[in-house]
Every structure is written in C-alpha cells, then in structure tokens.
Amino acid sequence: MYHKIIQILPIFTAMNRGLLPFSLFLAVVLLAACTKNENKDGCTDPLASNYDPEAAYDDGTCEYKKGSILVEGEITDTTIWYRDYYYILRGNVYVRSGAQLRIDTGVVVFGEKASNGTLIVQKGAQILAEGTTETPVIFTSDQDPGSRSPGDWGGIIICGNAPTNLNAGSGGLVNNIPGTEFGGMEPEESSGFLRNIRIEYAGHVTGTDQELGALTLAGVGKQTVCDFVQASYSGDDSFLWLGGLNSSGHLISYRPLDDDFDCNYAFHGVVQFAVGLRDPNANVYDNANGIESDNDDGTSNLPPFTNPSFTNVTLIGPKTELSTVPSSGYNAGLSFKNNTQHRLYNSVIVGFPVGMELSGMITETHAANDFLQVRTSVLAGCPLDFVVDQSSSFDLAAWYNTTAYANTVLNLNGDVLLSNPFSLEGPSFLPQSGSPLLSGTDYSYGNLQDPFIQQVSYKGAFGSDNWATFANWTPQSTEY
Numbered sequence: 001m002y003h004k005i006i007q008i009l010p011i012f013t014a015m016n017r018g019l020l021p022f023s024l025f026l027a028v029v030l031l032a033a034c035t036k037n038e039n040k041d042g043c044t045d046p047l048a049s050n051y052d053p054e055a056a057y058d059d060g061t062c063e064y065k066k067g068s069i070l071v072e073g074e075i076t077d078t079t080i081w082y083r084d085y086y087y088i089l090r091g092n093v094y095v096r097s098g099a100q101l102r103i104d105t106g107v108v109v110f111g112e113k114a115s116n117g118t119l120i121v122q123k124g125a126q127i128l129a130e131g132t133t134e135t136p137v138i139f140t141s142d143q144d145p146g147s148r149s150p151g152d153w154g155g156i157i158i159c160g161n162a163p164t165n166l167n168a169g170s171g172g173l174v175n176n177i178p179g180t181e182f183g184g185m186e187p188e189e190s191s192g193f194l195r196n197i198r199i200e201y202a203g204h205v206t207g208t209d210q211e212l213g214a215l216t217l218a219g220v221g222k223q224t225v226c227d228f229v230q231a232s233y234s235g236d237d238s239f240l241w242l243g244g245l246n247s248s249g250h251l252i253s254y255r256p257l258d259d260d261f262d263c264n265y266a267f268h269g270v271v272q273f274a275v276g277l278r279d280p281n282a283n284v285y286d287n288a289n290g291i292e293s294d295n296d297d298g299t300s301n302l303p304p305f306t307n308p309s310f311t312n313v314t315l316i317g318p319k320t321e322l323s324t325v326p327s328s329g330y331n332a333g334l335s336f337k338n339n340t341q342h343r344l345y346n347s348v349i350v351g352f353p354v355g356m357e358l359s360g361m362i363t364e365t366h367a368a369n370d371f372l373q374v375r376t377s378v379l380a381g382c383p384l385d386f387v388v389d390q391s392s393s394f395d396l397a398a399w400y401n402t403t404a405y406a407n408t409v410l411n412l413n414g415d416v417l418l419s420n421p422f423s424l425e426g427p428s429f430l431p432q433s434g435s436p437l438l439s440g441t442d443y444s445y446g447n448l449q450d451p452f453i454q455q456v457s458y459k460g461a462f463g464s465d466n467w468a469t470f471a472n473w474t475p476q477s478t479e480y
C-alpha cells in the first residue's frame with residue numbers, strides 16, 4: 001500500500017491545519033508560564049483544544065482536534081479512511097485497479113487547491129463511501145470559510161469498464177487526465193457506492209473545451225449506485241456521465257457554473273429524484289443548462305446511444321420571475337443535441353431562459369421516431385419554451401404538446417405551486433396542495449421498468465417527504 005501518510009498533526013481548528021509557528025508556540029508557552037494558578041488543575045498542553053492557561057497541574061483532560069492526513073500518489077490495496085482524521089487530497093490521487101477505498105461515515109476530505117487535488121477511482125477499483133443524513137461524507141475545498149470558490153479542486157472521477165461510444169467503443173480519457181481510461185465490455189460492473197455524500201467547490205477544469213463534474217462517472221457499470229449526493233458550487237458541471245449505465249438517485253445540483261446534469265458518450269443508465277438550483281448572478285459558462293445531453297461531441301451516430309432515462313427531476317432555473325435577467329450564459333432547462341436519444345419523464349422545469357432546446361437534424365429525427373422522449377412533464381416560467389436550430393423547421397412545440405405525451409406548459413413559475421424553490425439558502429422543492437405536480441405520473445414506459453425506479457404519484461423530485469435533509473445550503477460559512 002502506497003497510501004502515503006505524510007503527517008498527522010494535532011491542530012487547533014479545522015481552519016488552521018498546521019503546526020503553530022515555533023515563535024508563536026513559544027509565546028503561548030511563555031504567556032502560560034506567567035499566569036499559572038497554583039491551585040488550579042486542568043489541561044496544561046497548549047496544543048490541546050481545551051488548553052487552560054491558568055492550570056498549573058495537568059489533570060489528564062486534554063482533548064485534541066483531529067489530525068490531518070495528506071494523501072497523494074496511489075492507493076493499491078484495501079484502505080479505510082476514518083472519521084478520526086481529516087484527509088487532504090494532493091494532486092491526482094489514484095485508487096488503482098483491484099484496490100478498494102472505504103470511507104467511514106462523517107469523514108471530511110479536503111481537495112487541496114494549490115495542487116488541484118482530485119480523487120480518481122480507476123477501472124477495476126472501487127469506492128465505498130457511505131454517510132448518514134446527519135453525518136454525510138464531505139468532500140470540500142481546503143480553503144477557509146469565506147474564501148472558497150467553485151473549482152477550488154478537481155472532484156471525484158470514477159472510471160469503469162462499461163460500454164461507451166467514444167472512439168467506436170474503445171473508450172478514452174476524461175479530459176486527457178492521465179490514468180482516467182474508461183469504457184469496456186462489462187455493463188454489470190460495480191465501481192462501488194456513494195450514499196449521503198456532499199461534494200463542494202470541485203470541478204476544476206484545466207483546458208478549454210474540457211468539462212468535468214464535481215462527480216464524473218465515466219463508463220461506470222450498472223451495479224454502481226449513487227444515492228443522496230449533493231454537488232455544490234462546481235466550477236463546471238455538477239454531475240457528468242460519460243458513457244456507462246449506472247443508477248443514480250436523490251441528486252442535488254446546487255449552483256454550478258455549467259450544467260446541473262450532463263450526459264455524453266452513450267450514458268444509458270437511470271436517474272430518479274434529481275433537483276437542480278441555480279444562482280441567477282453566478283458567472284456561469286455559455287450554455288449553462290439544466291440537463292445537457294449529447295450522443296457525443298463529434299455528432300456521431302455511433303451506438304450505444306446516449307439514451308438515459310431520467311424521471312422525477314426538478315430543475316429550478318435562474319429566472320426567479322419572468323422578468324429576471326440572469327447571467328448571460330444561462331440557456332435551457334433541457335438541451336438535447338448532437339444526436340442524443342435522451343428520455344425524460346414525470347419532471348418539472350421552471351425558470352430557465354429556454355424551456356427545451358433541440359439541436360441537430362438527427363436529434364430531431366430521434367424525437368420524431370420516438371427514440372428521444374419527453375413525457376408527463378411540465379415547463380413553467382420560461383419566456384421561450386422551445387428552441388430549434390435557426391435553419392430547422394421542426395415544430396418542437398407541436399411535438400412536445402402531442403396529446404399522448406401528456407406534457408404541459410405553464411406561463412409562470414408560481415403556477416407549479418412549489419413551496420420555496422428559488423431560495424438559495426433555504427429552498428423547499430415540495431409541491432403545495434393543489435399543485436399540478438401531484439397527479440398525472442406515468443411509469444409505463446419500457447425503460448422505466450428497472451428495479452431501481454420507484455413509482456410515485458408526483459412529478460418532480462419531491463412529494464411530501466423532504467429527502468434533502470443531508471444537504472448544506474451554506475457551505476461557504478461551514479467550519480469543518
């Protein structure tokens with residue numbers, strides 16, 4: 001095992017992860033020496049969190065904050081990260097094929113900004129990370145509260161051997177990052193699981209035309225499960241799938257700079273219960289969309305197709321009112337292009353400049369031939385409901401409004417009667433009584449016949465149960 005423990009340091013606070021300068025340490029000791037009370041017992045170690053400068057006699061009650069373990073290089077064997085420590089990712093940290101990284105509930109992992117810390121789970125490796133609602137596993141920036149920014153660190157990249165259409169199925173690399181090969185012929189593979197996880201300030205992109213998720217799932221197999229994952233303040237996409245067919249649920253995309261959910265290179269898994277919330281004033285990239293879906297960037301018609309099934313999605317855009325003028329990069333709730341065969345069911349899209357965008361003649365043909373589907377869904381509060389290419393005569397409105405598809409368009413955000421969806425620091429996405437989202441769902445579509453999918457009576461990500469209690473809406477001020 002090359003998991004390298006550089007140092008385990010007693011520290012005063014999570015913010016101050018290092019030893020005190022010796023001069024300051026000396027000053028503390030000298031100061032302490034001056035004010036001892038001969039009658040007082042207590043903790044006499046200045047490095048302890050409950051150090052009592054007046055105590056003359058140590059009574060054995062000293063308590064120490066957690067130490068930090070710097071992780072760099074590679075993990076080649078079964079490794080467990082415990083809640084007793086903070087972990088700092090320096091540079092690209094690889095979990096090698098055959099190795100398993102297990103992360104205990106409540107563990108906090110910091111991505112180092114200076115080295116663009118990134119966790120890469122390679123083909124044939126596994127990550128098993130499970131928090132609880134109260135004590136999720138947290139991946140966040142190593143910067144102090146108030147100084148954190150989108151893209152402070154790389155994020156989590158999980159690579160697998162499941163099918164992709166990239167390079168005619170032989171796969172490729174994520175953003176040309178060394179050691180991120182993905183794609184193969186093992187659709188049922190498990191790369192592990194992520195449950196009750198938060199990923200904050202990740203998504204650092206190093207080149208132009210590159211994209212990265214706070215969580216990137218590249219060629220990940222069917223038996224890999226992501227459930228209850230919040231990605232916040234990503235510097236790029238929140239969730240990015242590149243090929244593969246894993247199942248994901250209870251996803252929260254919070255204030256990313258590109259797309260909430262991005263699908264490419266033949267992702268063909270299922271996603272249920274997913275919500276996105278956008279900051280109108282964030283300086284987002286051009287074409288920041290709710291769901292962006294491409295068969296591939298080269299507009300190929302190579303199978304397998306990007307044809308995931310998303311159901312029970314709530315996308316809250318940046319237009320809190322029809323008149324809101326958000327950052328110029330914001331585009332569509334749904335952007336389906338480059339020959340994708342995306343499927344969306346039982347969902348609601350609110351407050352984007354464009355509701356649904358369909359681009360490319362072959363993408364249109366997929367829609368006309370029912371390979372690309374939007375059903376039993378609702379668009380509300382989008383000034384332009386439908387956009388197609390300038391040269392196209394495809395009647396997207398007529399397609400969307402096909403009676404059998406059971407979609408609806410509502411004029412105003414408020415028409416969907418969600419509780420408090422636009423609040424950036426305390427949102428509630430639950431439908432109020434009388435909401436049009438509380439009826440009319442349909443799970444009869446062939447690709448929803450998946451054991452991962454629950455049949456519920458409401459459209460969108462929430463009914464009466466607020467499952468987002470593991471989320472943090474104010475990570476900028478959180479002291480970990």
Ligand SMILES: [Ca+2]
Pocket residue numbers: 211237258259262292
């Ligand atoms: Ca993207």
Ligand SMILES: [Ca+2]
Pocket residue numbers: 258259286287288289292
């Ligand atoms: Ca985009």
